[in-house]
Amino acid sequence: MDAGIRRLVDISETPVAMRMRAELILERAGWAAQVFQRYDRATTQSIADAAARAAHARARDYAERVVRETGFGVVEHKVQKNELSSLPFVDYYRDWNFVDPRVDPETGLLEIPRPAGVVFALVPSTNPIATVYFKVLSALLTRNAVVISPHPAAHETCVDATRTLADAAVAAGAPEGAVQVLEEVSLPLVNEFMRSEKTDVILATGGTPMVRAAYASSNPAIGVGPGNAPVYVDASADLRAAAARIVDSKSFDNSVLCTNESVLITLESVAKALERELVRAGAHICDEGQTEALRRYLFHERGFNVEALGRDAAWIAAQAGFKVSPKTRILVTPIRLIGVGEDLSREKLCPVLGLFVARSHAQALMQARGLLRYAGAGHSAAVHSTDEQAIIDFAAAVEVYRVVVNAPCSQGAAGFGTGLAPTFTVGTGFFGRSSVGENVGPQHLVNWTRIAWPEDAGRRTEGGGVPRLRHRGPLPRAPSDGVPGEGREAVAPAPRPGSGPGGLSREALREQIREIVAAELRDLLKDGG
Amino acid sequence: MSEAKLEFLEASKTWWNPNKTEFWQDAGVDLVIDRREGYCLYDMDGRRLIDVHLNGGTYNLGHRNPELIEVLNAGAQRFDMGNHHFPALARTALAEALAECTPPGLQYTIYGAGGAEAVELAIKSARHATKRRKIVSIVKAYHGHSGLSVKTGDERFSRTFLSEDLLGEFVQVPFNRLDAMEDALKPGDAAAVIMETIPATYGFPMPQEGYLPEIKRLCERHGALYIADEVQTGLMRTGEMWGISRYGVEPDIMVIGKGITGGMYPISCCVTSPQAGAWLKEDGFAHMSTAGGAELGCIVALKVLEITQRPEVRSMVRYISDYLRSGLDEIQSLYSDFFVGIRQHGVVMGLEFDHPEGAKPVMRRLYENGVWAIFSTLDPRVLQFKPGILMTQSLCEDLLRRVEAAIGLARGDVRGGGGRRGRAG
Numbered sequence A: 001m002d003a004g005i006r007r008l009v010d011i012s013e014t015p016v017a018m019r020m021r022a023e024l025i026l027e028r029a030g031w032a033a034q035v036f037q038r039y040d041r042a043t044t045q046s047i048a049d050a051a052a053r054a055a056h057a058r059a060r061d062y063a064e065r066v067v068r069e070t071g072f073g074v075v076e077h078k079v080q081k082n083e084l085s086s087l088p089f090v091d092y093y094r095d096w097n098f099v100d101p102r103v104d105p106e107t108g109l110l111e112i113p114r115p116a117g118v119v120f121a122l123v124p125s126t127n128p129i130a131t132v133y134f135k136v137l138s139a140l141l142t143r144n145a146v147v148i149s150p151h152p153a154a155h156e157t158c159v160d161a162t163r164t165l166a167d168a169a170v171a172a173g174a175p176e177g178a179v180q181v182l183e184e185v186s187l188p189l190v191n192e193f194m195r196s197e198k199t200d201v202i203l204a205t206g207g208t209p210m211v212r213a214a215y216a217s218s219n220p221a222i223g224v225g226p227g228n229a230p231v232y233v234d235a236s237a238d239l240r241a242a243a244a245r246i247v248d249s250k251s252f253d254n255s256v257l258c259t260n261e262s263v264l265i266t267l268e269s270v271a272k273a274l275e276r277e278l279v280r281a282g283a284h285i286c287d288e289g290q291t292e293a294l295r296r297y298l299f300h301e302r303g304f305n306v307e308a309l310g311r312d313a314a315w316i317a318a319q320a321g322f323k324v325s326p327k328t329r330i331l332v333t334p335i336r337l338i339g340v341g342e343d344l345s346r347e348k349l350c351p352v353l354g355l356f357v358a359r360s361h362a363q364a365l366m367q368a369r370g371l372l373r374y375a376g377a378g379h380s381a382a383v384h385s386t387d388e389q390a391i392i393d394f395a396a397a398v399e400v401y402r403v404v405v406n407a408p409c410s411q412g413a414a415g416f417g418t419g420l421a422p423t424f425t426v427g428t429g430f431f432g433r434s435s436v437g438e439n440v441g442p443q444h445l446v447n448w449t450r451i452a453w454p455e456d457a458g459r460r461t462e463g464g465g466v467p468r469l470r471h472r473g474p475l476p477r478a479p480s481d482g483v484p485g486e487g488r489e490a491v492a493p494a495p496r497p498g499s500g501p502g503g504l505s506r507e508a509l510r511e512q513i514r515e516i517v518a519a520e521l522r523d524l525l526k527d528g529g
Numbered sequence B: 001m002s003e004a005k006l007e008f009l010e011a012s013k014t015w016w017n018p019n020k021t022e023f024w025q026d027a028g029v030d031l032v033i034d035r036r037e038g039y040c041l042y043d044m045d046g047r048r049l050i051d052v053h054l055n056g057g058t059y060n061l062g063h064r065n066p067e068l069i070e071v072l073n074a075g076a077q078r079f080d081m082g083n084h085h086f087p088a089l090a091r092t093a094l095a096e097a098l099a100e101c102t103p104p105g106l107q108y109t110i111y112g113a114g115g116a117e118a119v120e121l122a123i124k125s126a127r128h129a130t131k132r133r134k135i136v137s138i139v140k141a142y143h144g145h146s147g148l149s150v151k152t153g154d155e156r157f158s159r160t161f162l163s164e165d166l167l168g169e170f171v172q173v174p175f176n177r178l179d180a181m182e183d184a185l186k187p188g189d190a191a192a193v194i195m196e197t198i199p200a201t202y203g204f205p206m207p208q209e210g211y212l213p214e215i216k217r218l219c220e221r222h223g224a225l226y227i228a229d230e231v232q233t234g235l236m237r238t239g240e241m242w243g244i245s246r247y248g249v250e251p252d253i254m255v256i257g258k259g260i261t262g263g264m265y266p267i268s269c270c271v272t273s274p275q276a277g278a279w280l281k282e283d284g285f286a287h288m289s290t291a292g293g294a295e296l297g298c299i300v301a302l303k304v305l306e307i308t309q310r311p312e313v314r315s316m317v318r319y320i321s322d323y324l325r326s327g328l329d330e331i332q333s334l335y336s337d338f339f340v341g342i343r344q345h346g347v348v349m350g351l352e353f354d355h356p357e358g359a360k361p362v363m364r365r366l367y368e369n370g371v372w373a374i375f376s377t378l379d380p381r382v383l384q385f386k387p388g389i390l391m392t393q394s395l396c397e398d399l400l401r402r403v404e405a406a407i408g409l410a411r412g413d414v415r416g417g418g419g420r421r422g423r424a425g
Ligand SMILES: Cc1ncc(COP(=O)(O)O)c(C=O)c1O
Pocket: B056, B114, B115, B116, B117, B119, B142, B143, B144, B145, B196, B200, B201, B229, B230, B231, B232, B257, B258
């Protein structure tokens, strides 16, 4: 075709084309979501399981590819994250039920789950595959349709991973289009998705501008703020264990989880001993010159130097202009100030850890609180201590919604091994200008219709038998008359799915429609006089 | 009805078409289409109607599809209709794009401005290629109202203008009757069989399994060409790009109109095999048409082809077809003594009513309920039900809700009692 004509017809960069592109994908997702809501629990669970199996099987492959594509992170750690956010993730929610009605034992209310519909999910470059897994599986568990918008830096692998999950889900019976991915991304296109009325909720994980844009879109959004976790080691802590956990956590996937420790706060009485344990665990304690070099290298006028994102300690030291052993796992930079005036007290998505020595327990708490007021509000904090009162004092002082105790914060705050819900979207709540203060999961993608009786009508209990919803299952395929094997004759006699027990039988449905019609007729009569 | 509308209708009678204007008033459809957007029409008095007539698929992608407007505007910065005597950038680009997406064997595109003209071109090409004159079509077929095309259809349309075939060159056989088709072709004097893949104006009776492929075989055996009129069944309306492909037929000539430019800048296309279009190599000036394949239309058509072939669209068509069918099945079970059949292939649908003119009250009741669908002129038992391929779930649900109410009321109109019980008049 003539190149000039091709250019003329290709209007894909125009705002109109962007809008229509978004609309088409969202409309298809809308269909999938509506059909998905007809599914019963067993089918829903088997779809999520199938997708999780496919995700698990490719965990290593995608970890390797995404490290190659983005140029950062640690393959082994990404494998762990990817695996954890597939089968164990779905297992974690196995006993939850997002499909059937339930009785609230406290109030006697009967509650019916109502999926959000179409979830528009942004995926960051830091934990791309794990986040794709987490968001897709959360949507599938709740019978939502999801559109994944990958970060440009991890685009190719995310597209492939989403397709793998989509194919597995559809093969297991999910409505087609329930899982989609943007094959090209650009800011204007993403904005169209966020602004569209056909998006029911935005699940935004990523940089602050993106999250704020999600909230500004006028659509419901679950967006979370950045982290900047303080980790407090008090005098009662097992210093060796604490140091080992901190170094493990800070070096985990080169610190790209937003739950990673940012500044270590400790007390004068144990500082020296703690430093020794840190070194023993693989940390390099920087001198003043090295600290200054890192400060300059890591922070530019516009903020954190993304070149350092997810790189290893030796690489970063070299960039900053000094050498450390290649075995070095993290770089520790002593600082004397927290907040404005000390860049090293900002979020660092790389294995560089600030170290602040406080003069007293009270000062340590104040500084930890100050660190989070400066950045990372609502996110995470960690404490290593054996003193329960000190722990609760610390937790009450810092403005975050999760505090992990004697555990690596990267993994622990994200729910791995701590009993917190496993997640790659850490709700920063009101402290952190977010709508959710919990670890975000499938439960946040469902609202419930509450059915209420007068209080004197007697209280319902779960044992009293909860009426079931009529799940009609997938749409029957319409006939294509005249096409051999697809015509009316071939299609019609098949029993309608879901017309068995629990489903709405044809008779019952007819009866229901008859009632509606009768009611409408009564109204008509009234109007017509 | 507003004063303004009354006044306008008078003007319409005076200056445009008195009988047609009156017909619609008598039929209870006082529609004067003003604004239009997506799958909705707005009457000049402001009432919204969901459009499931779509002018036979013209508005397949919705009224005033924003991408088509965009590309038309862009095109207008550089092109106009063009000069039909010269090789033209946009015409050739569209012809190439059509050759890529039409069934194998088709190569050239000859352009018209409307569907009938493209049918005209198909017939003329077939006659030239075979050196025969006879054209076989289906009783109650509809291929347009120009000189040759009108002769393929019902005499109701040609007799008025003293234009019916008197020379026996146009033969019509009943639909779905292979014996009759074979009899018509056996003498070996037919240039072509022209078939709507699913006869629209006849109410979308569906071809029996094997019917169309067998006609193609008969054509081959008796030296006739197969002309597929895809004016209403093309462009994804059956869930595939061309309805004829779903039936496994590779035609010699294909006619495309209506939806090819989404109603934004009309052109029509007659796509032929090299043999069927042989005159293009021998005497390219044998046919001409100033507005045929107007280049702005070609630009729009290129975008239409691109949009309709997006993978998401395929899945939309499936959802819309399945969902509407499932809903219509429920509605049918409520009014099974009146609403007696559903003919369907994709979003090409005909709803059958058990009354000789049953589709007319349904049309009127639908209109009252905010839906515009038209009865089949050549079989008024059947309502043509032609939703668009990009309809959203919520609009489809809205549509079904209205259809259920309207059919209930129409049943009352026809059967008495029931739907309108207790209401005077
Ligand atoms: C199947 C078919 N072929 C041809 C035509 C003629 O098209 P036009 O009205 O553009 O001349 C029509 C119009 O309704 C049609 O439905």
